[in-house]
Amino acid sequence: MNGCAWIKVEQLKPYHAHKEEMIKINKGKRFQQAVDAVEEFLRRAKGKDQTSSHTSADDKNRRNSSEERSRPNSGDEKRKLSLSEGKVKKNVGEGKKRVTSGSSERGSKCLKRAQEQSPRKRGRPPKDEKPAVCYQAITKKLKICEEETGSTSIQAADSTAVNGSITPTDKKIGFLGLGLMGSGIVSNLLKMGHTVTVWNRTAEKEGARLGRTPAEVVSTCDITFACVSDPKAAKDLVLGPSGVLQGIRPGKCYVDMSTVDADTVTELAQVIVSRGGRFLEAPVSGNQQLSNDGMLVILAAGDRGLYEDCSSCFQAMGKTSFFLGEVGNAAKMMLIVNMVQGSFMATIAEGLTLAQVTGQSQQTLLDILNQGQLASIFLDQKCQNILQGNFKPDFYLKYIQKDLRLAIALGDAVNHPTPMAAAANEVYKRAKALDQSDNDMSAVYRAYIH
Secondary structure: OOOOOOOOHHHOOOHHHHHHHHHHHOOOHHHHHHHHHHHHHHHHHHHHHHHHHHHHHHHHHHHHHHHHHOOOOOHHHHHHHHHHHHHHHHHHHHHHHHHHHHHOHHHHHHHHHHHHHOOOOOOOOOOOOOOOOOOOOOOOOEEEEEOOOOOEEEEEOOOOOOOOOOOOOOOOEEEEOOOHHHHHHHHHHHHOOOOEEEEOOOOOHHHOOOOOOHHHHHHHOOEEEEOOOOHHHHHHHHHOOOOHHHHOOOOOEEEEOOOOOHHHHHHHHHHHHHOOOEEEEOOEEOOHHHHHHOOEEEEEEEOHHHHHHOHHHHHHHEEEEEEOOOOOHHHHHHHHHHHHHHHHHHHHHHHHHHHHHOOOOHHHHHHHHHOOOOOOHHHHHHHHHHHHOOOOOOOEHHHHHHHHHHHHHHHHHOOOOOHHHHHHHHHHHHHHHOOOOOOEHHHHHHHHHO
8 A cells, every 4th residue: 555554553653743742853864754744734724624615615606696696575485485496496405515625635535555564344333433543553563484495585565565665675684783773774674564584693582493593694695685783703614613604605795784894895796706696885874772673774785686675675674875886985985974973972972071071951951952053963862871770782882992993094095184083992992991881872871970
């Protein structure tokens, strides 16, 4: 069903009451398109209601005018009056029909949509059923289908889940790595109707080991994505025992979404291509929440044809994607992006601690920043983490420190100074020494107060 999506009842909110709040929180292109569509719908509905109102008023005026002209003075006039009133009543009836049609058009569409969604298309609905409701509350369940190969294929239990214009590819998709980012990515692939075969190197994650080996997943899928923690994990996944390389055959596609250095991704591309495979690097900018929301920014480089083949997958997991040319470019760009982000986070922590030791309100500092040019969701969320002492990981501190280290090395390779990143890196190393590695990056704040 085009233009429709499943949504839980408890997630529904009145549009006008929450419009401004939601616009501030959701700045993605898709959300803005949704707002524009709602506004257009309301504008059209208002126009139809006004048209219906005018039609009713015009009919009433015509009736009054007719009655004035046909006031009876004789038997003939009485007969004329009778004929005139008959016509007026007919016109009024037609007017009422037009009003009903105009004002209930939305209800009719909703009823039709509800009937299409229901397996029962005919017959009178039960008394306790409300046929004009346009939504149904469902809990999306995933079903795990054991295939002959022994690997596990996960499908959405509702195969009609298609988000707007996203038509899922008919290619078989594999995914290796179900960490903070990978789990959200896979969930969104499933929601958009893709069939995904998964494997995770840590057996206890997601409650079960959902695939036997990376090689098996690659051999049974057309396109396999991977998202792991660092260069060593990325190499082990491809080159290790029962690794990706063992499942690569001519035409098999491998997309590495890990944030690693350019040298690592170039090496992986070479070995994949040497076996006849196709390679694309596609690291993502974002965090766990953006991954869950399907709002990641994807930076891709390598096989342009493969990039196009991944279109529906990238639409499912992200709000936008960039193709940056040859292999290595995406890795470099990703490290630069995370270098800026990590340095900014350290500066935020430094500012909040300086406010505290000089007797200034940290909350007031946040309020001031949120009213200025630095205002952003990132700034607000990370400051709230610090003020509340809540460092549940949305982006692991150890990974942002890894990215800073790799970005500094990137600068060294081309003899470019990175003093700000180097200073921030030292603060994160201090936080790691304070056992903050597995907390959110905002826990760098603790490096300043200990």
